Amino acid sequence: MNRTPKIMEQLLDEEIDEQEFVDIIDDIYKQDCYIYAIIPDWEEDLLNQLSDDFVVIQKIKFPLIQIFPRTIGLLGYVKDRKKQYVYEFYLRSSTIDFFIFSELDISQHLNQISKKNLDLGELFKALKVPHITVGPDGQWLTIVEY
Known part of the structure; x- marks a missing residue:
């Protein structure tokens, strides 16, 4: 059976604050929220903030030519039950290209991400x-349901 995705967009206020953003995510994901990301190693302050909560699956060299010097990305996830990190990722959406929110644990599939296939979105679509x-x-959220 081929399920077609239902895609909705939710516009965000230009100056949305943390509580408003968290409320939106909390409305969609009542319990757990997983944040899957490839965090560049130069995002040291974010990595320090996430500390032990960010589970690193693998390190990936970024092959992208627009990133200089070459950098390493840490592929992993955070189980953010309290939604304490969602706003921090939202704020970094212009500097971190690869992150996705979901209520489902797909961590066992993250090993499918590689230097040649960095797109987390494609993994979520395939699954x-x-x-x-x-x-x-950061102008809107794209919400994909199956």
């Missing part, structure tokens, strides 16, 4: 897993 991405410049 038909509901998820949320942040649009360009």
Whole structure:
């Protein structure tokens, strides 16, 4: 059976504050929220903030030519039950290209991400897993349901 995704966009206020953003995510994901990301190693302050909560699956060299000097990305996830990190990722949506919110644990599939296939979104589509991405410049959320 081929399930077609239902895609919705939710516009965000230009000056949305942390509580408003957390409330939106909390409305969609009542319990757990997983944040799957490839965090560049130069995002040291974010990595320090996440400390032991960010589970690193693997390190990936970024092959992207627009990133200089070459950098390493840490592929992993955070189980953010209290939604304490969602706003921090939202704020970094212009500097971290690869992160997705979901209520489902797909961590066992993250090993499918590689230097040649960095797109987390494609993995979620292939697995038909509901998820949320942040649009360009943080202007909206794209909510994908199956």
